[in-house]
Amino acid sequence: MDKSIPEMYGSLVFNDSVMKEKLPKDVYRKLHKTSKYGASLDLDVANTVAAAMKNWAVEHGATHFTHWFQPMTGVTAEKHDSFISPRSNGEVIMEFSGKELVKGEPDASSFPSGGLRATFEARGYTAWDPSSPAFIKDGTLYIPTAFCSYSGEALDKKTPLLRSMEALNEQAVKVLHLLGYDDVTHIDTTIGSEQEYFLIDKDLYKKRKDLLLTGRTLIGAPAPKGQEMEDHYFGVLKPKVSEYMHDLDEELWKLGVPAKTKHNEVAPAQHELAPVFETANVAVDHNQLTMEMMKKVADKHHYACLLHEKPFAGVNGSGKHDNWSLVTNTKMNLLDPGSDPYHNKTFLIFLLATISAVDNYQDLLRISVASAGNDHRLGANEAPPAVVSIFVGDELAKVLDAIDHEASMEKTEKTEMSIGAAVLPNFVKDPTDRNRTSPFAFTGNKFEFRMPGSSLSVADPNIILNTAVASSLEDIYEALKDVPEEEFDHEVYKLLKKMLDEHKRILFNGNGYTDAWLEEAKKRGLYNLKSLPDALPQFKAEKNVDLFTKYHIFTESEIDSRYEIKLENYSKTIHIEALTMIDMVKRDFTPALFKYMKAVEGELLDKKALLGSVDGYDLRVLKELDACSKAIDEGLAKLEADVKKAEGEVDSLAQAEFYHSVILKDMDDLRVPVDTAEAKLPSEALPYPTYDQLLFSLR
Numbered sequence: 001m002d003k004s005i006p007e008m009y010g011s012l013v014f015n016d017s018v019m020k021e022k023l024p025k026d027v028y029r030k031l032h033k034t035s036k037y038g039a040s041l042d043l044d045v046a047n048t049v050a051a052a053m054k055n056w057a058v059e060h061g062a063t064h065f066t067h068w069f070q071p072m073t074g075v076t077a078e079k080h081d082s083f084i085s086p087r088s089n090g091e092v093i094m095e096f097s098g099k100e101l102v103k104g105e106p107d108a109s110s111f112p113s114g115g116l117r118a119t120f121e122a123r124g125y126t127a128w129d130p131s132s133p134a135f136i137k138d139g140t141l142y143i144p145t146a147f148c149s150y151s152g153e154a155l156d157k158k159t160p161l162l163r164s165m166e167a168l169n170e171q172a173v174k175v176l177h178l179l180g181y182d183d184v185t186h187i188d189t190t191i192g193s194e195q196e197y198f199l200i201d202k203d204l205y206k207k208r209k210d211l212l213l214t215g216r217t218l219i220g221a222p223a224p225k226g227q228e229m230e231d232h233y234f235g236v237l238k239p240k241v242s243e244y245m246h247d248l249d250e251e252l253w254k255l256g257v258p259a260k261t262k263h264n265e266v267a268p269a270q271h272e273l274a275p276v277f278e279t280a281n282v283a284v285d286h287n288q289l290t291m292e293m294m295k296k297v298a299d300k301h302h303y304a305c306l307l308h309e310k311p312f313a314g315v316n317g318s319g320k321h322d323n324w325s326l327v328t329n330t331k332m333n334l335l336d337p338g339s340d341p342y343h344n345k346t347f348l349i350f351l352l353a354t355i356s357a358v359d360n361y362q363d364l365l366r367i368s369v370a371s372a373g374n375d376h377r378l379g380a381n382e383a384p385p386a387v388v389s390i391f392v393g394d395e396l397a398k399v400l401d402a403i404d405h406e407a408s409m410e411k412t413e414k415t416e417m418s419i420g421a422a423v424l425p426n427f428v429k430d431p432t433d434r435n436r437t438s439p440f441a442f443t444g445n446k447f448e449f450r451m452p453g454s455s456l457s458v459a460d461p462n463i464i465l466n467t468a469v470a471s472s473l474e475d476i477y478e479a480l481k482d483v484p485e486e487e488f489d490h491e492v493y494k495l496l497k498k499m500l501d502e503h504k505r506i507l508f509n510g511n512g513y514t515d516a517w518l519e520e521a522k523k524r525g526l527y528n529l530k531s532l533p534d535a536l537p538q539f540k541a542e543k544n545v546d547l548f549t550k551y552h553i554f555t556e557s558e559i560d561s562r563y564e565i566k567l568e569n570y571s572k573t574i575h576i577e578a579l580t581m582i583d584m585v586k587r588d589f590t591p592a593l594f595k596y597m598k599a600v601e602g603e604l605l606d607k608k609a610l611l612g613s614v615d616g617y618d619l620r621v622l623k624e625l626d627a628c629s630k631a632i633d634e635g636l637a638k639l640e641a642d643v644k645k646a647e648g649e650v651d652s653l654a655q656a657e658f659y660h661s662v663i664l665k666d667m668d669d670l671r672v673p674v675d676t677a678e679a680k681l682p683s684e685a686l687p688y689p690t691y692d693q694l695l696f697s698l699r
């Protein structure tokens with residue numbers, strides 16, 4: 001490391017301080033207005049910004065620029081253009097215009113559109129998002145953009161995210177003005193997205209077709225040791241893993257990604273990185289960069305980084321916990337209860353707005369995290385169940401109880417905690433414990449949405465959350481806007497009580513994994529949408545279409561397109577998994593199995609010739625392997641036949657349901673004899689590495 005960290009941090013970012021330095025004052029001011037408050041930008045300003053950006057980028061070794069966007073594939077997209085502009089004398093100059101900065105025209109034909117346009121309609125536009133800073137990576141200037149079709153419909157995740165942030169801002173500011181905060185002109189939704197991942201040896205990774213093609217293991221007997229000792233969680237970092245994490249931090253810091261925390265996670269070979277929270281759209285961009293860098297840096301360190309939600313059966317999967325809050329331009333965190341939450345009207349209003357939003361749109365929140373990968377993760381191993389509920393913790397539960405019973409409540413003194421050894425410090429106890437099984441947990445001054453999966457774009461859940469809360473806030477505004485001042489406080493608590501009455505069914509502080517909770521949740525009328533095909537029809541429910549269209553998040557055709565893309569993506573993912581499994585079982589596993597069986601058979605024949613009898617462990621192994629081989633044959637035949645049926649299904653929902661209920665089940669059934677047989681084979685008989693090698697070989 002040749003630079004100090006403050007010097008290195010953001011050194012490849014065209015950030016606010018670079019803009020301040022490089023742009024004329026009036027241009028800087030106009031740009032700031034656009035990026036903060038959405039004021040429109042004229043071409044002169046864009047030209048000046050583009051020239052300054054280009055000069056800065058070229059100084060830092062960039063030769064190209066790209067509009068960087070997030071189509072509905074869930075990953076990012078880019079097309080690089082060089083700055084060169086040939087002159088008639090055979091020379092070139094480096095040029096970049098305001099027009100090129102503001103608008104791009106990538107060929108959009110091969111991106112998923114879910115029927116928003118026909119395949120022959122190729123044109124799409126990218127539009128600069130000045131609220132997320134440009135940066136340099138691998139000699140190219142990256143310009144964060146939104147992506148839309150020729151007719152202006154969103155073909156990406158950024159556009160609806162920005163729309164949802166604006167909707168929430170508008171409603172929140174209205175409510176805050178009603179509460180007397182006249183100095184508030186703007187609120188930001190902030191996100192800190194914890195990112196879990198697995199690291200495995202690159203050579204081992206390359207030997208597993210399932211990891212290469214699908215990101216998860218489709219077969220594999222469990223290792224003798226899993227995570228039961230819980231010794232990996234927060235365990236000492238292995239030297240090489242620590243070097244990787246160090247390198248990763250540096251790469252992210254250069255890009256202005258505020259990577260803050262790193263540690264080993266619960267499963268063997270699993271880790272986590274958490275950033276400091278940032279404005280939602282910047283945080284979404286930075287999370288995409290984090291995932292990309294995790295993979296790139298892993299490659300340099302001879303690792304493979306797995307971002308799949310459930311790469312290994314039997315141990316924890318990986319999530320992307322979304323820490324969400326609301327902050328005003330005056331730096332007030334609207335979800336901070338302060339020292340006296342019962343009397344903190346502002347906090348209570350935003351708390352109840354969130355509670356009612358989560359209750360009203362549980363189905364949409366579930367859909368926002370539904371994917372073939374994440375569906376394997378939810379409901380076990382510290383990932384929340386598919387039933388959405390909210391954990392508020394003891395202190396807030398008491399406050400809400402008081403509101404519910406129209407009882408007043410004294411300010412509760414903070415509890416000092418003593419650990420019992422004089423040498424150790426006393427400290428103030430947190431108002432709430434944590435609850436790992438809760439999908440939506442209050443953690444002191446923010447909510448942690450624990451359902452999002454590690455590979456998903458965190459844009460999706462935040463679009464829903466922002467919009468749903470905007471809608472609750474609008475209801476609150478409507479209920480309070482004409483209340484005379486002297487009755488205001490009374491009416492606020494009356495309204496809070498009413499909202500609590502209507503929505504307290506979503507509150508649950510217990511263990512979300514128990515059957516008793518699932519029963520209870522059913523009685524309370526909460527959704528239990530177990531899989532993507534179970535959940536997705538709700539995306540088009542009338543109340544949800546009304547929400548999206550009212551706040552201009554999605555048009556009806558954008559809703560249809562997202563519905564189709566989600567289903568298509570789900571079916572295609574499982575289709576590829578099924579074909580990969582068939583391929584691996586037929587071409588990798590069974591040849592190894594037959595070879596080993598042949599060897600045991602030969603050994604038995606020799607033994608028989610020698611001893612005249614063939615009783616013993618070897619015979620038992622051969623018989624058991626033979627039984628597995630028969631079951632594999634049946635399992636393969638069924639899976640192959642059902643895949644054919646699935647391919648023939650034309651209705652996208654019916655197809656996804658078939659993949660869920662038939663193909664996944666076939667795959668589970670086939671896995672049983674394969675894993676049973678694998679556990680009887682010597683490791684070297686297999687052409688690919690086993691779970692113990694994958695999970696325990698890192699140094």
Ligand SMILES: NC(=O)CC[C@H](N)C(=O)O
Nearest residue numbers: 316317318319381382383
């Ligand atoms: N320690 C944790 O928070 C584990 C979380 C878990 N890995 C998940 O899937 O969400």
